[in-house]
Amino acid sequence: MKIIVEKYGGTSVGTFEQINLVAKRVIETKKSGYAVVVVVSAMGKTTDNLINMAKEVSSEPGSREMGMLVSTGEMVSSALLAMAIQNLGQNAIALTGSQCGIVTSSDYDNARIKEIDTMSIKEQLLQDYIVVVTGFQGKNGRDITLLGRGGSDASAVAIAAALGAVECRILTDVSGIFTADPRIVNNASLLKGISYEEMIELAASGAQIMMGRSVEIARNYNLEIFIGPGFDNKYGTVITKEDNLERITITGLSSDEDVALVNLYDLKYVTRDTSLILNEIAEKGINIILMLTNRLSERKTNLTFAVKPEYTLEIGAILEVFQKARRIGHYSIDTDVAQVSVVGSGIACTHGVVADLYTALAQNKIDILMASTSEIKISVFIKKCRAISAVKILHDKFSLAGLKRELKGV
């Protein structure tokens, strides 16, 4: 049994007409010789509407009941899609996250998938049913949990991995993964393929297309992901392992204006206090995007890190204590920054990429506030107002406009 998992987002099932189109499309996939599992998001703006309803009755709705409330959006769309498929003469069954055995952690609004008992799904596939699964949700004990941002992608990828599917298709209203956001760079190139690692780095540095978490699961199970439009086979990008791709120095650019830089100057007990500060931040559930330490001299060490701007108040409170105890000289928090990243599996083994990047930005008088490099990524933090220019300049500098990233042997 060769299984394909297809995931349709909210804009693909926004109307009854679209639901019927999706029904036809999944039947086509079935008729081309695959067992098919479909994962659906809630129709159009349903999720937002449900969240607004909660706000009408409570100033601070409990997350357990929020899970129950919001999960109904995907129940409606998956029941309707199963009905539409049945109406076209093909057996179909709709299963909730709970019914198809998606067990998660207990954070009701940001749960992580712990395991999937695939028995229910497999049983139905063997009986020749198309299985329609509610995206974005799972269960913890008897309770309904939500998978958090990008949750339907996570459902699809995790189910595909657990079932040993040959492919997971994320079908959406974008054409695929580009060398840069096409809304910013109008000659951005569509990539035919991208490696798991490159995609994880792009996601981490602001590309909104897919959560890194889902790509990580796919990488761990060596599962190919196709991202592209549901109704046009000309477009789309395959996320796969490096070996299946032509080697290329730079694959893409991303920018993130939703970021803040925190600077700590003159740390006294560098190792001990850095550890203490980072632990306090972690305890509050705050994720550090990037961090640099800079030892200027024996007794003068600075520490800089990037976080999401919504956490700056909490971080300020933590640092205030350390400053009062004179364990840091002073600190500053800058929210007027953007992170621009260059990603490509060839960066580590290509000379001069960092130099080229610095040169291009310097020539255009764009100051780099902080920079960090890894094997496959260079991230720079600059003033927010220069982010769009920087992306355009670097897209030109690295000649990404004409880039063709093909899959090997295709």
Add this chain to the structure above:
Amino acid sequence: MKIIVEKYGGTSVGTFEQINLVAKRVIETKKSGYAVVVVVSAMGKTTDNLINMAKEVSSEPGSREMGMLVSTGEMVSSALLAMAIQNLGQNAIALTGSQCGIVTSSDYDNARIKEIDTMSIKEQLLQDYIVVVTGFQGKNGRDITLLGRGGSDASAVAIAAALGAVECRILTDVSGIFTADPRIVNNASLLKGISYEEMIELAASGAQIMMGRSVEIARNYNLEIFIGPGFDNKYGTVITKEDNLERITITGLSSDEDVALVNLYDLKYVTRDTSLILNEIAEKGINIILMLTNRLSERKTNLTFAVKPEYTLEIGAILEVFQKARRIGHYSIDTDVAQVSVVGSGIACTHGVVADLYTALAQNKIDILMASTSEIKISVFIKKCRAISAVKILHDKFSLAGLKRELKGV
């Protein structure tokens, strides 16, 4: 732990404002010293809207997926009510039919409750939570089932019975049970009390207030039901056992215009063929409301029964076969009829009730097509256009306008 179960219908939770009112009311019940379980229907027209959505994608939506779709209406209202209660500072938890252990038969759209595992609910009540339960639904295996018409009442009564509650309150937009439908008879009297048996007979003969099935469960568990408005304590009717009520000859009248009479003339092999015909009807899931046989002579027996009009085509097909085989002389199906019933626990032991009824109708030139009596009910079938007059005439004849039915010792 003294438990009260309160059920709020769709019109009681139609707006966010009403949900807040219900939240306040159940907290009041809790503060008056009870553990509280609340059963809610879907908000306003939600159920109809969901059914219409299904019709948009399928000409004949499957009942399993319909169950999943429609069940979301109650999930939304119960999640919102739990949030509203929490917002007022009281612990609350929303549970789906499946989460609170309501196990049903497998008819997805007309399931019957088989058992309730009350452990989940009790656990929460012991922790001082108000438990909000989705009405109208249960589970069969992993699947969601719907309880059919009046299903939320059935949920409330069955949960109250299983928990050994002291009372089940069906809170609604009607003032209680009247001696006749107040839309027909404007001086109908509100009854303070009615017996289980009277209520079952009223429900069976057209009173739309509550399904007989729910009243039967209450009777079996000796559970008192209060039916009345949620926000006004002056009104309401208690359904209880006969012993708790003043004896009264006639309690109420009901009429049902949604009925058809089937007449079979000159049955040849009465016992055998009646049995055959009734079995064929039962196999098609058709319920016979009332039946009379009338042996005119040794070889001439007529059979008359009443059914819902939507089944007359199917019944015609069955009878056609018997007529062609010359085992019945001929048959007729009359859909231009109404059933008018007089209900009261004193009918059996009061002389002349039937005579009074016939006299009143005869004086007003209302022909009786068929009549049937039981211990506590007399039903007559008349032309549909006379139904309203008949109800008014009988309401006067039995002096129900000034009736006061009180509970004993109140």
